[in-house]
Amino acid sequence: MRTSTRRQSPAPADLVTYRFNNQMMYVPPAENFDQAVTFARSAFEGDLTGIDKSRISFSLNVLANGKQSSVGISRVAWSTTMSHLAQYEIIDVHVQPELRVPGSPEPPPSYRSCGSPKDSEKEQHSSSHSSSLIHRLVPTRLFQRLSP
Structure with a gap:
C-alpha cells in the first residue's frame, strides 16, 4: 500500500527577529514593506528616528551553493517572503546612504x-x-x- 505524504507549508512565524547595528529585537512579521519599516523604526527608534523611510531596506542571510549570501527583500516580494520564514528568523535592517550628486552643496x-x-x-x-x-x-x- 502506498502512502502519500502531502508537503505542507510551514505555519507562519509568530515572531521574527530584526537585527540592526548588532542589536536584535523580536517583532511580529509585517504584512507589507511599509509596516516592516514602521516595526523597524519602533524597534530601533534611537537609531532610526529621523531616517527617511525610503532609505530603510531589509535582507535575509541564505545558504546558496554552499556559500552564505545576503539577499535583499524587495517591496513587492515582502508578503511572499514573510509567508515562508521560520519562527525567529533574522531579518537584517539596513540604512542606505543618502544619494549625493558630486559637487552638490550639502542638503539643508x-x-x-x-x-x-x-x-x-x-x-x-x-x-x-x-x-x-x-x-x-x-x-x-x-x-x-x-x-x-
Whole structure:
C-alpha cells in the first residue's frame, strides 16, 4: 500500500527577529514593506528616528551553493517572503546612504532630518551657481526626488 505524504507549508512565524547595528529585537512579521519599516523604526527608534523611510531596506542571510549570501527583500516580494520564514528568523535592517550628486552643496539641515520641504525653500532659492549646473546634469525626476 502506498502512502502519500502531502508537503505542507510551514505555519507562519509568530515572531521574527530584526537585527540592526548588532542589536536584535523580536517583532511580529509585517504584512507589507511599509509596516516592516514602521516595526523597524519602533524597534530601533534611537537609531532610526529621523531616517527617511525610503532609505530603510531589509535582507535575509541564505545558504546558496554552499556559500552564505545576503539577499535583499524587495517591496513587492515582502508578503511572499514573510509567508515562508521560520519562527525567529533574522531579518537584517539596513540604512542606505543618502544619494549625493558630486559637487552638490550639502542638503539643508531640515532635509537631512526629514523636515518639511517648505522649511528649506528659502535655502534652495539662495543656492549658488552649482545648483543650476546640477539641474542640467541630473535628470529632472531624479533631481526632484533629491530636492527638499
